[in-house]
Structures are given as structure tokens and as C-alpha cells.
Amino acid sequence: MQPVIDFIAFAARWLVCLLMLLIAFHGTEVMDLIAKWYFGRYTPQERVELERQGKLRPIPTTVCGRLGGHVFEVDLNYMQSWVEYEGKRAWEKDFGDNKTGCDANVVSLPLVMSWPGLQPEGEGAYLSHVTDDRLSVVLEPYYKAGQDLSYLRDLYQGPKASHVRGKLAFDSTLGLHTVAIANLLFKKETDALYWSEDQGQVNFVMRCLGSTWEGPYFLCEAFYVIEHLETFVRLKFLPSNVSAWQAIKRQSEAFVYANLKKIPARFDTDPPLTSLPGG
Structure with missing residues (x-):
């Protein structure tokens, strides 16, 4: 089991490094793409309904x-x-x-x-x-x-x-x-x-x-x-x-x-x- 855990940790570190390199060379476009992928899986109407049902957290503004x-x-x-x-x-x-x-x-x-x-x-x-x-x-x-x-x-x-x-x-x-x-x-x-x-x-x-x-x-x-x-x-x-x-x-x-x-309140008058x- 330990070798599997070590491999997952190793892969996670390399994914983080890869993400940092992509951001360094391509700027915030990478973060925008990830955000659009994550938040864009639902239509606006679907999001409203899922948020109303409590199945999806609202996107903070x-x-x-x-x-x-x-x-x-x-x-x-x-x-x-x-x-x-x-x-x-x-x-x-x-x-x-x-x-x-x-x-x-x-x-x-x-x-x-x-x-x-x-x-x-x-x-x-x-x-x-x-x-x-x-x-x-x-x-x-x-x-x-x-x-x-x-x-x-x-x-x-x-x-x-x-x-x-x-x-x-x-x-x-x-x-x-x-x-x-x-x-x-x-x-x-x-x-x-x-x-x-x-x-x-x-x-x-x-x-x-x-x-x-x-x-x-x-x-x-x-x-x-x-x-x-x-x-x-x-x-x-x-x-x-x-x-x-x-x-x-x-x-x-x-x-x-x-x-x-x-x-x-203490600034209300001054x-x-x-x-x-x-x-």
C-alpha cells in the first residue's frame, strides 16, 4: 500500500510543478480555462436549480x-x-x-x-x-x-x-x-x-x-x-x-x-x- 501512496504523492507534486510551469509561460489563461471547465459543466439555468436544491454551492462574487x-x-x-x-x-x-x-x-x-x-x-x-x-x-x-x-x-x-x-x-x-x-x-x-x-x-x-x-x-x-x-x-x-x-x-x-x-460609528461625525x- 505504501508504494501506491508514494506514487500518488509523487504524481501530485509533478502535477503542481506542471501547473506552475503552464502559468509561468501562459499566464492566468490556464487558471481561466480550469475555472471555465469547473464552473462551465452546467448551463446557467441548471446551476440556479442545483443551487436552489442545495446540491451545488453558489459561485462567490x-x-x-x-x-x-x-x-x-x-x-x-x-x-x-x-x-x-x-x-x-x-x-x-x-x-x-x-x-x-x-x-x-x-x-x-x-x-x-x-x-x-x-x-x-x-x-x-x-x-x-x-x-x-x-x-x-x-x-x-x-x-x-x-x-x-x-x-x-x-x-x-x-x-x-x-x-x-x-x-x-x-x-x-x-x-x-x-x-x-x-x-x-x-x-x-x-x-x-x-x-x-x-x-x-x-x-x-x-x-x-x-x-x-x-x-x-x-x-x-x-x-x-x-x-x-x-x-x-x-x-x-x-x-x-x-x-x-x-x-x-x-x-x-x-x-x-x-x-x-x-x-x-465613531467616524460618523468626523x-x-x-x-x-x-x-
């Missing part, structure tokens, strides 16, 4: 979960990959048994959307990459008090003075402090570290990754905290959009508030944002 105690729901077409709920991580056994839905706590919610506009990417969103007109937004719970990200800035600067490759400066065009630092993985590459300060606290950190082959930088990652919602936001966009960092931060935060099922997408 949204993803829902709790962030900082607040229920967040977003159109499925925004999803860049699967949502992770509290419990087992994606690589652990029984990950599929985690509690899901609007009453479950979200650990990671990866989204992708157009820029500008923050519109859903549709069926092509899954596993898509950032471009000049597309950015990635990942929402995670934030467990620290306040929104000071000094620790993150200091982490990127590194424990050794040699990690910093330039003098601290202030970029008046961007309105950000900046310094050149060594890449954490490829020491020959030089990254650009930026941050914003308000009353001695760092409220925005951005790192643009250096690249010898694709110009000075090939990707920028930015981080900030929505303190009222205890939510940590990770952004990814191309260097061509760095000049729009304030608009990206402001609009992505508005997007989060716009997709809360109910804005917290909301943190004066406008939301579509408003």
Missing part, C-alpha cells in the same frame, strides 16, 4: 473577512491570489479547514487594481503583475500601537553603517526623506529608501529595488498603517508612479473605507476621509 474587528468585503475581481484567514497558513496541512467568511479574521488579503481609478482587473487579475497602470494592494492586521513605522525604516537601513550608501537627504519634489541603501539580498545592487515623518513619527515607508538590467529601479514597495482600522497596507507599483505616492496612499486608504460593510472612490 465577493471575498469577505474581518480586519481590525471591522468587516471588509470586496469584489472577487480584485483578488490577486487567495485570501488567508486566521489559522493554518497556505503551505500548512488543513489550510482549507480555516474559518472563512465575514466572521473570520483576515491574515492577508492580496488585491490588484488599475491605476488610476482603482478599478477591478476582472478575470485577468489572478496572479497578475504590477504595471504602469496596475498596482498591488495587500491588507494585513496591524498589532502595534499607533502608526509609527520607524522600526521598518531602521530595518531597511540595516544594523551596520556600511549598509547605507549615501547621505541622508530630503527630496523636495516628492516631499520625502531619502537615502541610498544596499539591497538586502543582492549586495551589489543599490536600493532607494524613502519615508515621510509627521511630528517625529514615520507614517510612510517606501523602498525602490535597484536593478542593473532594468534601469536604476524596477519595483517599489510602500507601507503605511490605517490606525483607526488597525490595518497594515503593503503597496507595490512601478517606479514610474513614485511621483504619485501621495495620491496612491490616499486613494488606497479611501478604497479600504469604501469597502467596509459598515464604517465604524470621518477620516472626506471622499471615497465613486463619491
Whole structure:
């Protein structure tokens, strides 16, 4: 019996590798074909009847979960990959048994959307990459008090003075402090570290990754905290959009508030944002 089990496990690993290779060379078309095969076995009329009888689960159109105690729901077409709920991580056994839905706590919610506009990417969103007109937004719970990200800035600067490759400066065009630092993985590459300060606290950190082959930088990652919602936001966009960092931060935060099922009562008279997408 054990040889059979070993063969099944071996075959499963190769199928996963094959799927990854197909996605790498053919993009999300592979996932679309699988989805159409799975969901397309029934006509719309047959699906409605089977769902009514409880013999078929409805196809979800949204993803829902709790962030900082607040229920967040977003159109499925925004999803860049699967949502992770509290419990087992994606690589652990029984990950599929985690509690899901609007009453479950979200650990990671990866989204992708157009820029500008923050519109859903549709069926092509899954596993898509950032471009000049597309950015990635990942929402995670934030467990620290306040929104000071000094620790993150200091982490990127590194424990050794040699990690910093330039003098601290202030970029008046961007309105950000900046310094050149060594890449954490490829020491020959030089990254650009930026941050914003308000009353001695760092409220925005951005790192643009250096690249010898694709110009000075090939990707920028930015981080900030929505303190009222205890939510940590990770952004990814191309260097061509760095000049729009304030608009990206402001609009992505508005997007989060716009997709809360109910804005917290304490903000009813003094909301943190004066406008939301579509408003």
C-alpha cells in the first residue's frame, strides 16, 4: 500500500510543478480555462436549480473577512491570489479547514487594481503583475500601537553603517526623506529608501529595488498603517508612479473605507476621509 501512496504523492507534486510551469509561460489563461471547465459543466439555468436544491454551492462574487474587528468585503475581481484567514497558513496541512467568511479574521488579503481609478482587473487579475497602470494592494492586521513605522525604516537601513550608501537627504519634489541603501539580498545592487515623518513619527515607508538590467529601479514597495482600522497596507507599483505616492496612499486608504460593510460609528461625525472612490 505504501508504494501506491508514494506514487500518488509523487504524481501530485509533478502535477503542481506542471501547473506552475503552464502559468509561468501562459499566464492566468490556464487558471481561466480550469475555472471555465469547473464552473462551465452546467448551463446557467441548471446551476440556479442545483443551487436552489442545495446540491451545488453558489459561485462567490465577493471575498469577505474581518480586519481590525471591522468587516471588509470586496469584489472577487480584485483578488490577486487567495485570501488567508486566521489559522493554518497556505503551505500548512488543513489550510482549507480555516474559518472563512465575514466572521473570520483576515491574515492577508492580496488585491490588484488599475491605476488610476482603482478599478477591478476582472478575470485577468489572478496572479497578475504590477504595471504602469496596475498596482498591488495587500491588507494585513496591524498589532502595534499607533502608526509609527520607524522600526521598518531602521530595518531597511540595516544594523551596520556600511549598509547605507549615501547621505541622508530630503527630496523636495516628492516631499520625502531619502537615502541610498544596499539591497538586502543582492549586495551589489543599490536600493532607494524613502519615508515621510509627521511630528517625529514615520507614517510612510517606501523602498525602490535597484536593478542593473532594468534601469536604476524596477519595483517599489510602500507601507503605511490605517490606525483607526488597525490595518497594515503593503503597496507595490512601478517606479514610474513614485511621483504619485501621495495620491496612491490616499486613494488606497479611501478604497479600504469604501469597502467596509459598515464604517465604524465613531467616524460618523468626523470621518477620516472626506471622499471615497465613486463619491
